[in-house]
Structures are given as structure tokens and as C-alpha cells.
Amino acid sequence: MKVRDLLIGYEHRVLHGDPGQADICAGIAYDSRRVIIGSLYIAMRGSRMDGHRFVADAVERGAAGVLVEDPLDVQLPARTCVVQVADTRAAAAVVAARYFGEPSREMRVVAVTGTNGKTSFSFMTEAVLRRGVCARVGVIGTDGCRIGDEPITIDTTTPTTPEAVELQHILRALRDRGAGAVVLEASSMALMLHRVDATDIDVGVFTNLTPDHLDNHGSMEAYKQAKLLLFGGMCRRAVVNADDPVSTDIAVLMPGAVTTYGLDDTVAEFRATELRVHPTGTRFVLHHAGRRRAARVPIPGRFAVSNALATLATGHQLGYDVDALLGALEELPVIPGRFQTYQTPAGVSVVVDYAHSVDSLTKVLATIREFASRRVLTVFGCGGDRDPSKRAPMGQAAGMYSDVVVVTSDNPRSEDPDAIIDEITVGVQATNAALEQIADRRQAIAWALEAAEPGDVVLVAGKGAESYQIIGDRRFPFDDMTTVHELSTLPTA
Numbered sequence: 001m002k003v004r005d006l007l008i009g010y011e012h013r014v015l016h017g018d019p020g021q022a023d024i025c026a027g028i029a030y031d032s033r034r035v036i037i038g039s040l041y042i043a044m045r046g047s048r049m050d051g052h053r054f055v056a057d058a059v060e061r062g063a064a065g066v067l068v069e070d071p072l073d074v075q076l077p078a079r080t081c082v083v084q085v086a087d088t089r090a091a092a093a094v095v096a097a098r099y100f101g102e103p104s105r106e107m108r109v110v111a112v113t114g115t116n117g118k119t120s121f122s123f124m125t126e127a128v129l130r131r132g133v134c135a136r137v138g139v140i141g142t143d144g145c146r147i148g149d150e151p152i153t154i155d156t157t158t159p160t161t162p163e164a165v166e167l168q169h170i171l172r173a174l175r176d177r178g179a180g181a182v183v184l185e186a187s188s189m190a191l192m193l194h195r196v197d198a199t200d201i202d203v204g205v206f207t208n209l210t211p212d213h214l215d216n217h218g219s220m221e222a223y224k225q226a227k228l229l230l231f232g233g234m235c236r237r238a239v240v241n242a243d244d245p246v247s248t249d250i251a252v253l254m255p256g257a258v259t260t261y262g263l264d265d266t267v268a269e270f271r272a273t274e275l276r277v278h279p280t281g282t283r284f285v286l287h288h289a290g291r292r293r294a295a296r297v298p299i300p301g302r303f304a305v306s307n308a309l310a311t312l313a314t315g316h317q318l319g320y321d322v323d324a325l326l327g328a329l330e331e332l333p334v335i336p337g338r339f340q341t342y343q344t345p346a347g348v349s350v351v352v353d354y355a356h357s358v359d360s361l362t363k364v365l366a367t368i369r370e371f372a373s374r375r376v377l378t379v380f381g382c383g384g385d386r387d388p389s390k391r392a393p394m395g396q397a398a399g400m401y402s403d404v405v406v407v408t409s410d411n412p413r414s415e416d417p418d419a420i421i422d423e424i425t426v427g428v429q430a431t432n433a434a435l436e437q438i439a440d441r442r443q444a445i446a447w448a449l450e451a452a453e454p455g456d457v458v459l460v461a462g463k464g465a466e467s468y469q470i471i472g473d474r475r476f477p478f479d480d481m482t483t484v485h486e487l488s489t490l491p492t493a
Helices: 051-060 090-098 119-135 164-176 189-193 218-232 246-253 304-317 322-330 359-373 389-399 417-426 440-452 480-488
Strands: 013-016 040-042 064-070 081-084 108-113 137-141 145-148 181-184 201-206 234-243 260-261 270-278 282-287 291-297 340-343 349-353 376-380 404-405 434-436 457-461 468-471 473-477
Touching: 040 051, 040 090, 040 359, 051 064, 051 260, 051 270, 064 108, 090 164, 108 119, 108 218, 119 181, 119 322, 137 164, 145 164, 145 417, 164 181, 181 404, 189 434, 201 218, 201 246, 201 304, 218 234, 218 246, 234 246, 234 304, 234 417, 246 260, 270 304, 270 359, 282 304, 291 304, 291 322, 304 322, 304 359, 340 480, 349 359, 349 480, 359 376, 359 389, 376 389, 376 468, 389 404, 389 417, 404 417, 404 440, 417 434, 440 457, 440 480
Parallel strands: 040 064, 064 081, 108 181, 108 201, 137 181, 201 234, 234 260, 260 270, 349 457, 376 404, 376 457, 404 434
Antiparallel strands: 013 081, 137 145, 270 282, 282 291, 340 349, 468 473
16 A cells, blocks of 8 residues: 555645655555665654664564654655654554554454453453354453464564554454454553544443553553543443443443443343352353343353453343343353362362452452361462552452462563562561462462462462463563462372
């Protein structure tokens, strides 16, 4: 496509070359090292790097077109077209969608945002639609990109929502593989940084808002406003958690286009009552459209029922039969790293969960306490180079609901693991829980499994299905559930 065609109707200024002649035939890149002859290079500013510094490198590698925010002081060949826009991140979403043929318009797109539950909702919705109504559904989020069991192997540089260029590429790949619908996790940072712009979203889903990511947003109000961007004109309809006060803000933004779900809100359109929590799942009564239906989700806890309600409401908004969705919900497969359970040969129950905020850790532990007959031992840490204000509160939450807390490393990144552990420990020490500090995560899990007795429950929290641990600037292979399996089956001395 010509640069001119990618920018039709989008405000821009030509600084060099002819956009009607510059042919983009080799993709779009915002990393100059990925530019090849015929690429469009987009100079984007990040938290650590400014893409404008690498324009000369991109041109030398053969970029046919360049998008910038600032005029350039660089010698350019006549063949190179340079266009100035007000915000290259916003422009990237538009040109990428056009370059890949606006794939979101060819599918039903669901975008979910919220502090907790995005990945569980995405997995649950894909599984229920696949099993209940035979839909072919793509998933884009924290656990990667896939359609059914087939992974989409397109490199991404962000942990939850891909950058706009990669997102549109993935959407095209999903559509080309037969996806009729897509469930997309939309993080607050992705919404702020325009990654989801130019995506045609049928249903926006809101799960909850609790303290997290304040290192990025600065305040809860700013964090909320970032989430609300999804409902300020980006989606046609909304499915929102009526138990969270943010649902009121969304109703104001989208009058007449909001479907509610909830456990506590008595007027929610999808409501659950009579919850009965067991180690293998939760039974409840679904109230919808004047009917009561017996329901079950094979995951213990209120949070699992809340996610199930969001899934049912979303499926209904997409036009599917609620009874068919309920039947599929009962057959839901294990969600990797989300309240994933295992019974060791010694009779110890183990739960691996992604809980990495105060709210999510509290909810997981409260659920475990509902069925635990003996002690609860919790192994967890906090990520480095991330919001430090939640470390002591997470330690306190763990101590309030656990008999023993083993504080260890999560992904320490560039921080000193022992310093992170010390910050968490302050919170644990404000409770009556016994405390162990073991920086090596494998050793920490091993200690908890050895200390646990038959009937005890060991929670390993914070990383879920992540297959790596980031220490310094390196990624090392590490999986919590795999580690639990290995350690629990080792021969005893």
C-alpha cells in the first residue's frame, strides 16, 4: 500500500518525499532493527527509548516511509517519504489496521479490561463458546495468542496487550485461520497508549478495579480513567460488574448499552445466588430474564462465579443461547495457572494461582479457607521494577489468611530480591502467621511442600502459568506447577 492510502483522512504533514509514490510492501516496524526494504518505520517514544533516534538507521535499512512527531535533521534519500503526525502511537493503530485490511471488522471482537480476572475471563469465554456453540474463537492476552489449541507465533514486546502493529497483525492471522470471534485483554496501559485504537469492538467487558499499577498511573483516579477509555466510544456494548462502583461510570458513558452482572447487586441482569463452594468447583443459581437456572463452574470461589457471569452475559450479547453456554461452563477445562490444583502423593493439596495484587491474593486465600480443613501455607513474592506500595499490604493479606507464609522471589528483574522480600515481610510480621524467607523460588516451594502435612493446602501465588523467571535482564525457564510436580515426586531420603 502507498503511504498516502494508509493516511487517508488522518491529519498529517508531508516533510519529505511523495506519499503517493512510497510503497509499503514489507510490513510496519517501530523497532529499526526489524526494518527491511519496503517497510514503514514508525518512530514511537517509549519509557526508555525514543524511536526518533533511530530514523537514520531505519532509512539505511531500506524504509520506504517514516512516521515521526518531530521534524528531522537527517539527510534522506529522495525515495524515502517522511510524514509528521501529532502522535505516532495513535497513528500506528490506524495505519496498521489499514495495512492488514481492518481484520477486526470481519470478526466479533470482545475486549476485557479490569484489574483482575481478564485472563480467566478470556480463557473461560473462549472455552464456553467453543464447546457450547461450536464457535472458532481467538484469544489475545497475558498467556499469549492462539486460536483453539493452535498458538499464533507473532513476536510481541508487551506482556498483555500487543502494540498496535502486532495486534493488527495477530487479528489478521486469526481471521485467516478461520476465527469468527476474538477475546482480547485490554490493559490500562494499552488503552492509554492507543494500542487498541482502530479495533472494531463489539463488546467491552469490565471486571473490577482494585489498587494495582499505581507506579504507572500515580493514582486510583488516573487508573480508573485509563480503564474507562474502553467505554468512551471504543465499543458498541458493555458487560460490566455491577458489584464494582465503576459500573456506574460506565453506565453514564454508555446509556442503554450496558448489561450488568453481579453477586451482590440485586438488580444485575445476570446474578448468582446460593453459592456452594467445594474444592473442585462452585455450584450456584443463575438469575436471568426472570428465570432461575442451576449452574456450576469447576473452579472454587466467588471470583470464579463472577467470571462465569461475565462470560454468560458476554455470550448472550453475542447472540448465543444461555442454556447452551451453561452446559459448556460445567465442562470448562483447567485454566492454566488460575486456581490450578494438584494433590501430591503425600496428600497435600496444592493451588497455583496468578494472584499478584492485594485483592486477588485475598480472594484466592479466602476461597481456600472455605474448604481447607487444616493449615494453609502460602508461597509468594512480588515483582521487581513494579509498584512497591503493594508489597507490605500483600504480605499482610497473606499473613491474615495463612498459617505459614513463605516469602520468596517472583520476577525480581533489576531489584535486589532480598530487599523486595524485606518489604513484603513487614506486612507479614503484622499478623500471627509463621514466617519463612527463602529467596530461591524453587527452594521456597520445596520447603513448603516438605513442611506441609496431609490435609494441608499449599498456595503458590504470583506467577500462575508463566514459564519463566526474570532475574536481572535474563529470563530463566521456571514454571510453578511443573516445579510442584517435580518436587512432590522426588524420592525421600
